Amino acid sequence: MRQLKPNILEVGAIDWERRLFDELIPLPDGTTYNAYLIKGSEKTALIDTVDFTKTEDLVSHLIDAGAGRIDYIVSNHAEQDHSGSIPDMLLLHPEAKVVTNPKCKQMLMDHLHIEEDRFLTVEDGQTLPLGDKTLQFFYTPWVHWPETMCTYLQEDGILFSCDFFGSHLASSHLFVQEEAKVVQDAKRYYAEIMMPFRSAISGHLKKLAPLNIEMIAPSHGPVYNRPALILDAYRQWVNDPPANKVTLAYVSMHDSTRRMVDHFTEALMERGIEVERFNLTHADLGELAMSLVDAATVAIGSPTVLVGPHPLAAYAATLVNALRPKARYLTVIGSYGWAGKMPDQLQQILSGLKAEFLDPVVVKGLARDETYVALDDLADRIAAKHKEAGLVA
Numbered sequence: 001m002r003q004l005k006p007n008i009l010e011v012g013a014i015d016w017e018r019r020l021f022d023e024l025i026p027l028p029d030g031t032t033y034n035a036y037l038i039k040g041s042e043k044t045a046l047i048d049t050v051d052f053t054k055t056e057d058l059v060s061h062l063i064d065a066g067a068g069r070i071d072y073i074v075s076n077h078a079e080q081d082h083s084g085s086i087p088d089m090l091l092l093h094p095e096a097k098v099v100t101n102p103k104c105k106q107m108l109m110d111h112l113h114i115e116e117d118r119f120l121t122v123e124d125g126q127t128l129p130l131g132d133k134t135l136q137f138f139y140t141p142w143v144h145w146p147e148t149m150c151t152y153l154q155e156d157g158i159l160f161s162c163d164f165f166g167s168h169l170a171s172s173h174l175f176v177q178e179e180a181k182v183v184q185d186a187k188r189y190y191a192e193i194m195m196p197f198r199s200a201i202s203g204h205l206k207k208l209a210p211l212n213i214e215m216i217a218p219s220h221g222p223v224y225n226r227p228a229l230i231l232d233a234y235r236q237w238v239n240d241p242p243a244n245k246v247t248l249a250y251v252s253m254h255d256s257t258r259r260m261v262d263h264f265t266e267a268l269m270e271r272g273i274e275v276e277r278f279n280l281t282h283a284d285l286g287e288l289a290m291s292l293v294d295a296a297t298v299a300i301g302s303p304t305v306l307v308g309p310h311p312l313a314a315y316a317a318t319l320v321n322a323l324r325p326k327a328r329y330l331t332v333i334g335s336y337g338w339a340g341k342m343p344d345q346l347q348q349i350l351s352g353l354k355a356e357f358l359d360p361v362v363v364k365g366l367a368r369d370e371t372y373v374a375l376d377d378l379a380d381r382i383a384a385k386h387k388e389a390g391l392v393a
């Protein structure tokens with residue numbers, strides 16, 4: 001139990017040990033499931049809950065906080081890391097209503113089998129008085145599910161943003177201590193979770209701009225008592241044009257593709273282009289996602305397995321396609337033993353992106369002189385594209 005302001009407490013859980021989210025996303029720094037207790041002069045509200053594995057922590061913190069009667073359990077987001085304890089909370093607090101929007105209500109009924117009569121639904125912009133404090137709800141769909149919303153505590157200027165602005169960072173500090181570290185973790189979180197919804201987020205940043213926000217209290221990671229830190233970072237990640245940078249993700253079986261990757265890296269560097277390189281046999285996919293936040297070009301390097309890309313290359317391409325980065329150009333380099341459609345299949349996997357596909361460089365067997373010339377030409381084409389697009393400082 002930690003205090004943001006008088007009568008406003010963080011009562012959630014720190015998950016120091018968790019190293020994977022959704023059985024997909026690496027959590028090198030663990031995570032937290034923040035829940036906030038707001039004691040108004042007449043009513044008490046709990047903002048979000050915790051992952052069901054941490055319900056005991058929430059219950060214990062609520063007892064420590066002397067929570068007593070809870071009138072409202074606000075659910076900003078139906079995903080189970082924040083809603084998982086709602087059923088137990090409703091058993092412990094039979095008087096409590098779950099306050100949320102109609103879409104989230106339906107999802108909570110579907111995922112957690114919460115009875116319909118336990119809900120109080122709110123409209124976008126609606127307020128809910130707690131006596132001397134007032135909650136206001138702002139719909140912010142698609143950060144990162146369709147039902148997500150934020151709750152604003154008017155009198156104290158606190159925005160409870162759930163996943164929005166969050167970071168997977170287990171810390172004993174309630175508030176941000178090392179700004180650079182938190183921004184890096186928040187960038188990782190943005191890249192993995194939020195990036196596909198850039199245009200929605202851009203709209204939400206404008207929608208929330210008129211609010212007098214003194215603190216942003218997300219449901220993962222530390223609370224921002226200097227909101228500009230994360231608001232400015234989000235504006236940059238969402239709105240800025242991509243950088244003069246290539247994200248190069250590759251795998252090599254018998255060294256042919258790796259030699260091409262080495263040459264291609266040097267060729268790009270010689271042309272003043274930043275390269276971030278990921279060997280997919282051991283790359284941290286979170287680092288790869290972060291690289292995609294501002295890469296102008298994404299290149300996949302792959303050998304041919306049977307007739308298609310190496311499964312790790314196909315996996316990376318699937319990830320890139322799903323994360324919808326702002327990259328403007330895509331390409332493929334690699335090799336094959338006797339035949340195959342490796343570049344075509346990777347291009348197909350990446351087809352969800354609105355990016356120009358630059359002709360790939362693919363060699364039969366080990367790279368020869370003409371292969372390296374072709375890679376130089378591809379680097380020239382990328383440099384020219386970046387320059388034409390005004391991405392070169």
Ligand code: FEO
Nearest residue numbers: 077079081082163
């Ligand atoms: Fe932290 Fe979308 O749940």
